[in-house]
Amino acid sequence: MKRPALSVLAIALLALGATANTPARADDRPELRISSGAADNATLDPHRATSTVDKGVASEMFDALVQFPPGSADPKALEPDLATSWEASPDSKTWTFHLRKGVQFHGGYGELKAEDVVYSLQRAADPKRSSFASTFDLLDKVEAVDDYTVRVTLKYPDAAFLGRVSNYHGGNIVSKKAAEKLGDKFGAGPIGTGPYAFAEHVTQQYVKLVANDAYFRGKPKVGAIVYRMIPSDSARELAFTSGEIDIMQGKREQRWVERSQKRGMKVDIFDPAEFRTLHINRTIKPLDNLKVRQAIAAAVNVDEIVRYAGKDVADKGCSVVPNGYLGEDCSAGAYTYDVTKAKQLLAEAGFPNGIQIKSVVSNISAQQPIMEIVQAQLAKAGIKLDMEVVDHATYQAKSRQDQSALVFYGAARFPNADAYLSEFYDSSAAIGAPAAQSNFSHCSVADADIRAARQEPDAKKQLALWKDAQVKIHNDVCAIPLFGLKQVWAHGNGVDYGYTLKGALNLQPPVTEATTVKR
Numbered sequence: 455m456k457r458p459a460l461s462v463l464a465i466a467l468l469a470l471g472a473t474a475n476t477p478a479r480a481d482d483r484p485e486l487r488i489s490s491g492a493a494d495n496a497t498l499d500p501h502r503a504t505s506t507v508d509k510g511v512a513s514e515m516f517d518a519l520v521q522f523p524p525g526s527a528d529p530k531a532l533e534p535d536l537a538t539s540w541e542a543s544p545d546s547k548t549w550t551f552h553l554r555k556g557v558q559f560h561g562g563y564g565e566l567k568a569e570d571v572v573y574s575l576q577r578a579a580d581p582k583r584s585s586f587a588s589t590f591d592l593l594d595k596v597e598a599v600d601d602y603t604v605r606v607t608l609k610y611p612d613a614a615f616l617g618r619v620s621n622y623h624g625g626n627i628v629s630k631k632a633a634e635k636l637g638d639k640f641g642a643g644p645i646g647t648g649p650y651a652f653a654e655h656v657t658q659q660y661v662k663l664v665a666n667d668a669y670f671r672g673k674p675k676v677g678a679i680v681y682r683m684i685p686s687d688s689a690r691e692l693a694f695t696s697g698e699i700d701i702m703q704g705k706r707e708q709r710w711v712e713r714s715q716k717r718g719m720k721v722d723i724f725d726p727a728e729f730r731t732l733h734i735n736r737t738i739k740p741l742d743n744l745k746v747r748q749a750i751a752a753a754v755n756v757d758e759i760v761r762y763a764g765k766d767v768a769d770k771g772c773s774v775v776p777n778g779y780l781g782e783d784c785s786a787g788a789y790t791y792d793v794t795k796a797k798q799l800l801a802e803a804g805f806p807n808g809i810q811i812k813s814v815v816s817n818i819s820a821q822q823p824i825m826e827i828v829q830a831q832l833a834k835a836g837i838k839l840d841m842e843v844v845d846h847a848t849y850q851a852k853s854r855q856d857q858s859a860l861v862f863y864g865a866a867r868f869p870n871a872d873a874y875l876s877e878f879y880d881s882s883a884a885i886g887a888p889a890a891q892s893n894f895s896h897c898s899v900a901d902a903d904i905r906a907a908r909q910e911p912d913a914k915k916q917l918a919l920w921k922d923a924q925v926k927i928h929n930d931v932c933a934i935p936l937f938g939l940k941q942v943w944a945h946g947n948g949v950d951y952g953y954t955l956k957g958a959l960n961l962q963p964p965v966t967e968a969t970t971v972k973r
Contacts, residue, residue, distance in 0.1 A: 470832045482929040483665065483677030486949075486971050487699040490962060493685040493819070493845060494658045497641035500626035501577055501584040505850065506728075509623070510680040510962035511661055511681055515560070516626035516646035519551050519571065519604075520620040524964045527726050527957025529617050529869060536566060536627055536647065537604075546911065551619075553602040558668045559629040560651035568598035570630045575606065577633065578624030581889050586624035588876055588889050589868075592908070607961075610909035622959045648731050649674045649967045658683050674967040675952075687819050694719075700949050700971050701963060704942040705819050708764020711942060719944045723766060725957040727938030728864035729776035731878070732828065733894035734933060740809055747931035749799035750860075751789040753835035759827055760937050766909040767942055771935035773924050774879065778938075781871025781907075781920035786928035788935075796835035808836025811859035815841045816849035818937065853894060856885055861894040864939060866961060875904045878926050897932035900924075948972035 492507035500516045503509040521535035522528070533633050539553040557566040577583050579590035595607040608615065619625045632645035644652050649671065650663035661681040665674040682698075684690040687705055694702045704710060704721060712719050734750060736742045742751075760770045769777050772784035800808060815825045823841060829839045839860065844852065867873040876891075877883055881898035883891035900923035907919035927933070941961055945951070952968030 457804055458811050461932070481677060483675065484973065485680055486676045486701070486965060486969065487680050487682060488507070488701045488962075489682045489684040489690050489692060489693065490703045491685055491687070492681070492683055493847070494683055495655065496847065498644045498652065498655075498661070499641035499916055500584065500628065500644070500646070501574075501624055502641055505846075506961045511663070511964075512626070512644065513621065513907065514663055514679060514959040514965055515644055515648040515652060516621070516628070517557075517648050518621035518625040518627055520616050520625075521621040522957075522959060524966050524968075525951065525953040525957065527724075527869070527959045529620075530904050532616050532620055534862055535621060538569050538572070539617040540616075542615070543935065545722070546613045546615065547608045548685060549606045549608070549615055550599070551604045551606070553604065554670060557647050557670050559632070559647055560645050560666060561632065563632050563645050566627070566647055567601045567668060568604045568774040569601075571604045571627055572596045572598050573616050573630035573633070574627045575619070576872045577628065580710045584624055584964050585891070587625045588880075588883055588891055589618055589873070589887065591626055591889075611911040613911070613913075614870060617870070620868075620959075624869065632782045650679055650965070653678070654684075669967055672967050675970045676965065678893045678964055694944060694946070697946070697973070698796045700946045702944050703962070704944050706763070706767050706942045707819070707823075708766055708768075711766055714944060720947065720949075722941070722943045722945060722955055722963060724941050724943075724955050724963075725952050726866040726869060727769060727777065727779075727940045728866045728961070729771060729864065729874075729938045730824070730864045731771075731774065731937040732934040732936060733861040733863060733878070734931060735856060735858050735859050735861060735894055736896050736932075738811070740803065740805065741811070743803045745799045745803035746805070746809065747957075749796040750832065750837065751801070751931050751934050752792045752796035752799065753837055754789070754828060754830050754934055754936075755791045755831050756788065756934070756936055758831070759824060762824070762827060763937060763939060768937045768941075769940075770937050773870045774933055774935050775874050775920070775924060775926050776866075776869075776938055779871055779874060781917055783871075783917075783921040783924045785921065786925045789931075791849050793836075796837075800836060805836075808838065810838040810840065812840045812842065812848050812857075813860040813862070814852040815843050815862065817843050818846050821849075821862055824936075828860075828862070854885055854890070857895075863892065863894065865892070866959065868959070871924075872904070872908055875900070875920065875923055875927075876908065879923070879932060895932040897927060897930065899930040899932070900926040946971070 500512045501510045519537040520532045540551045570643045594609045622662045628644040649669045654662040663679040678935045684965040775782040879897045884893040884896045903923035910916040
């Protein structure tokens, strides 16, 4: 859904001088020009930014208690960010964080204090203000012990709690004063502590961030970041090759990668892969019939899809939990491709002449071609798939209104089984539920295992519960796991990220205070 255009003056008023302590570039530091392929940004509120394009921009403006080192997506590598140190109680239910002193919010909103952290975590746990509330529903109490100490008490043990308060999704810390003052408009004038501050958003044209020279890690080497809206793949590539942009999101296709590398482009392929899944929406008949769901699974040739995506960018999935996540279990095996079996199952379900279903499909290059392959595969089994191809924002909206029988969805989450199972397969996260997230299939068969694992302090027992959940979801055919699609970007010869890029949970190459660009 597109929001009304905001004038530069209106944005400036909203942000209340968002660049007061970070003036628009008045020196000779270069601008870094990026295009993610977005048509526009819906929100830059880090507790609401769920799309790849939104959270990539928001990530430059916010910090968290702990962070993934730039260029890493490894949860074992988490390091201090706004917290300099922390302790956990022996039962992992109480966590105490000691804050860095002197950290300043953008726009003259003052020093980061414990009250901002308390407010941010409570906000992240509030379904009315956060898209990641279920990640924080284990919070029992968040307290400011003093100005620089925060104590978090959990409802149940969580040895991996640091991941929840990392610089990813709801872990980002916002200014309490700014968020309370701006309310619903905070996403149009965000205030954080990151290396770059919000400056301007011209709808469907660009978002501009400027260097936060008061950043606690040092003055950024880039004076500003301009995110240009170039949704056309060909237009974006032309802008890149002509030097109009410095970093671009590429096409996550093997052919594009190989062609671009032959042309001398510096192509970045990195984790985490966005796990592609075909969710089967049982609220739309006849998908409430298990045999029909089994027929769809038998009609989809995942190997053919993976071959199309390519060896460098795609890894075939074996479970509804993404490849490499802690707790992934493949004991149930993949669904067997068998067109004859699919037809037989449909006949047994009472549909000997096949069925007709609808899917709302995004027109982005990472989705539409794959769904066209799925459409052709299903047709061989007598399953006619009517595709409504729309822009990505409309696809997101319609999918969350249960308008699609098959929802092709790609996501990367914190790399453990709980994060994925809770968001996509717990009935409390089903579309339409009070704490709705992304359970497009309305799956409920594994609720007990998912919820028990979330509170299980014993690592072996937790893994066993996650395994049981995955087997049940597989047998009930809530979704068809397809493949993990890695991130593909390209950067110009003059760009130096300032780190080695191996992973980025916010799905774009992070721009840090150390990033440089030469022209």
